[in-house]
Amino acid sequence: VHVVESGGGLVQAGGSLRLSCAASGRTFSSYAMGWFRQALGKEREFVGAINWNGATTLYADSVKGRFTISRDNVKDAVFLQMNSLKPEDTAVYYCAAGATGRGTDSDFDYAYWGTGTQVTVSS
Numbered sequence: 001v002h003v004v005e006s007g008g009g010l011v012q013a014g015g016s017l018r019l020s021c022a023a024s025g026r027t028f029s030s031y032a033m034g035w036f037r038q039a040l041g042k043e044r045e046f047v048g049a050i051n052w053n054g055a056t057t058l059y060a061d062s063v064k065g066r067f068t069i070s071r072d073n074v075k076d077a078v079f080l081q082m083n084s085l086k087p088e089d090t091a092v093y094y095c096a097a098g099a100t101g102r103g104t105d106s107d108f109d110y111a112y113w114g115t116g117t118q119v120t121v122s123s
Helices: none
Strands: 002-006 009-012 017-024 033-038 045-050 057-059 067-072 077-082 091-098 110-113 117-122
Touching: 002 091, 002 110, 017 033, 017 091, 017 117, 033 067, 033 077, 045 067, 045 077, 057 067, 077 091
Parallel strands: 009 117
Antiparallel strands: 002 017, 017 077, 033 045, 033 091, 045 057, 067 077, 091 110, 091 117
């Protein structure tokens, strides 16, 4: 599975961005998809995940109520809608495809990773 993120950029605090993740290769609809992020000088952290059919989502407490994950299994894509962005959301955001259909918050459960897209939130 090849995973590519897009949609990052520079936005002011309080603004919104929508990240996209396109996947190709094996059956996309069988994989859970996750979003992670890594700020400069910090470890990678979980942002959110969605299970194989989109029925279940999971979010980090830091983004709950502001970020929304969705997927389109016809277009083999997953999205991260980010609202009310804060400077502390600044990071490289990674999309990952899980080895199973269940979304989790552990990066050990994701087998395929994109190269990331930069999100910068100015104050």
